[in-house]
Amino acid sequence: MATKCENCPLRRADMFIDMSSDEVRFMQRFKAGELVIEPGTPVLMEGSSSPQLYTALRGMGLRYKTLPNGRRQVINFVFPGDFLGLQAGVMREMTHSVEASTQMTLCVFNRSELWSFFKNHANRAYDLTWLAAVEEHFMGEAIATxxxxxxxxxxxxxxxxxxxxxxxxxxxxxxxxxxxxxxxxxxxxxxxxxxxxxxxxxxxxxxxxxxxxxxxxxxxxxxxxxxxxxxxxxxxxxxxxx
Amino acid sequence: MATKCENCPLRRADMFIDMSSDEVRFMQRFKAGELVIEPGTPVLMEGSSSPQLYTALRGMGLRYKTLPNGRRQVINFVFPGDFLGLQAGVMREMTHSVEASTQMTLCVFNRSELWSFFKNHANRAYDLTWLAAVEEHFMGEAIATxxxxxxxxxxxxxxxxxxxxxxxxxxxxxxxxxxxxxxxxxxxxxxxxxxxxxxxxxxxxxxxxxxxxxxxxxxxxxxxxxxxxxxxxxxxxxxxxx
DNA sequence: CGAGTATTTGATGCAGTTCAACGCTCGTGG
DNA sequence: CCACGAGCGTTGAACTGCATCAAATACTCG
The missing domain is CATH 1.10.10.10 (Winged helix-like DNA-binding domain superfamily/Winged helix DNA-binding domain)
Structure with missing residues (x-):
């Protein structure tokens, strides 16, 4: 059975900003379900336009791109708390793939409701942008590396x-x-x-x-x-x- | 004298999504002024928390990071239409620097009003997130490169x-x-x-x-x-x- | 005209790639 | 129960793309 956002194990980790109980309720409504996938299973595919967005709850995975010459670049490692699919959500399609390395539990959201984030819950929308900025930061570090x-x-x-x-x-x-x-x-x-x-x-x-x-x-x-x-x-x- | 958003030369370029006249009026209010800087001038500095955000109007520049060992990584080239300072806007501080390579004209916004984007103009906030996602896309490409x-x-x-x-x-x-x-x-x-x-x-x-x-x-x-x-x-x- | 900055070219060396082979662990099927 | 193959990790040897070193040639500007 799906975990309630209220009891989300992630919220306890000290790396995440606290949420108001109002926000938690909103997220609960936004949440469409939970998905458990096995190692090796693709979550999102480059070029596809997934109707769903995910937050990794448990398990680890990989984000990667495949080049025309067949070589693969791993963009980063996916850990619990990572938000997956923003690109597909906001642009047409994914520009990289995501797959599970261990068994993973994903929290599922409907892409179609992303807009309600922005319309009805400005601080959650702000957080989403914040997340994107954090992601950008880490990718900049990877480039430097x-x-x-x-x-x-x-x-x-x-x-x-x-x-x-x-x-x-x-x-x-x-x-x-x-x-x-x-x-x-x-x-x-x-x-x-x-x-x-x-x-x-x-x-x-x-x-x-x-x-x-x-x-x-x-x-x-x-x-x-x-x-x-x-x-x-x-x-x-x-x-x-x- | 500062260009009016209404007459912004960038909006004509076909790579940008059209804006409603309502949106243009909102941007105009948000706009704090215009800044012209000479080649070699830093715009944002790694580690600083600029009170301002910019959109490049004219000219070209560089985003870069400096490593502890003194080496420099150029993250990307800044072109007209690029939005600068989102990181400082949303996180504490910039994680990379930006400097001008030619003379540049920047459209200046106050960081303190960023929040009004989210509160009062959801579709502009959505666009901001979209921009962040586009940025992420290109950085992923750079990583693969x-x-x-x-x-x-x-x-x-x-x-x-x-x-x-x-x-x-x-x-x-x-x-x-x-x-x-x-x-x-x-x-x-x-x-x-x-x-x-x-x-x-x-x-x-x-x-x-x-x-x-x-x-x-x-x-x-x-x-x-x-x-x-x-x-x-x-x-x-x-x-x-x- | 001299100093400083950017581009160009040649020579040498090494960090990292490629090729090749072997060992270990598991799962599968005979 | 053993044989076999597939996937992953490990190790050695040879090669090479790119870094590093060095120096010459523009170009700009005070």
Missing amino acids: LGQRSAIERMAWALVRVFSRAEALGLTEGDQMNLPYRQQDMADALGLSLVHTNKTLAKLREQQLAAWTDGTLRIRNMKALAQLGMVDIEAPMKRPLI | LGQRSAIERMAWALVRVFSRAEALGLTEGDQMNLPYRQQDMADALGLSLVHTNKTLAKLREQQLAAWTDGTLRIRNMKALAQLGMVDIEAPMKRPLI
Whole structure:
């Protein structure tokens, strides 16, 4: 049975801006249902115009684009709290695909009601824009990473980012977390070959900075890792939840 | 003297969604003034929280981030019609800088009135979100470019994109346009060294695909260039203007 | 005319790609 | 119960696209 927004487990995580109970009621009305999908299942497809929008409730996934030459770029990793489908909602169609890496639970909204956000609930619309701006921020960081960082710096950057995000969501246990992606996924995210990704991870292990094996990421020296990846360990930005 | 929104030259360009006269009147009220800045002048600074938002009216500029190690990543090129400062508007502060490459005229809005967008003019707020989604789309493309394309493909991609955008704005003359950036800017945008950027441009010239010299870009074979850069020559997406 | 900035060209080196092969784990079917 | 293949991770070796180093050539402007 679908969770009530009132009891949404995400709202408890401290990375999200608090909602008024009025807002929660509005979201509940907006919510069309819940969707559980298995690993490997596509959620949204590039070029399609999904009638639905989603918020990831549980599980992890990937956003990616496929190029005409067949290569794949992973845009980012999808975590609980991510809003999916804004592009299809507001433009004609999706410009990237999303698929599940683990089993995922998605909160489903009807695209046709997106407009009521703007007409009837200005602060929720504001939050939506805020979310888009946050997304833009992270994509800007990714661009800087792909353009200016070396392989080992990229990897350090990615692991720090992923771990911090998970931490803010309460998905970590001590210095460990579940990271259910393949090395190929990370390679496609960082613009590296699979082979070099593997060797780079081995280096981080040797240097006692971080170890990612068997789907578990263990951070052994966060400070050094963050320094290597040139990440400001800013207090993770609070963001709204849709 | 400041242009009236009513007479805004941008609204004529066919890449922008039409505005109702009601919307135009609202924008006029929202508009705080006009700003003319000289080449090299910073408009927004990373880390600052500008009290103002801008729409580029005339001229070209750069969005960029500076990394802790001193390297610079150009996020994208700023063209007329671009909205600047959404991040500072909605989050605390800017996460990238913007500076002018030519003389620029900016349309100035007060950040404090951003909220009135959402409260009083839902369709303008919707357009703002739309713009953010468009921005996200292009940044996703840039990520794919930096991650998966070779040097010459990147360059071809960038030149096609830039030229198409300029064309939609009516800034081209036949197969030529003004491209007032330095090779270093392009290098920092594509994640290439200055030297290799130069050599890559030379190749495109030899191959009769495109020639960019003395601030003028000339496209000699758009079809081949687009194919090399793997760009879908999609009808340039219509977008709202703020 | 000299200083500063941008473009161009050649030479050398290395970070990361590509190719190739092997091991491990699982699921499937005979 | 074992054989087989598919998917993923790991490792070595060879190659190359691009970075880096170095220096010359415009161009602009005070």
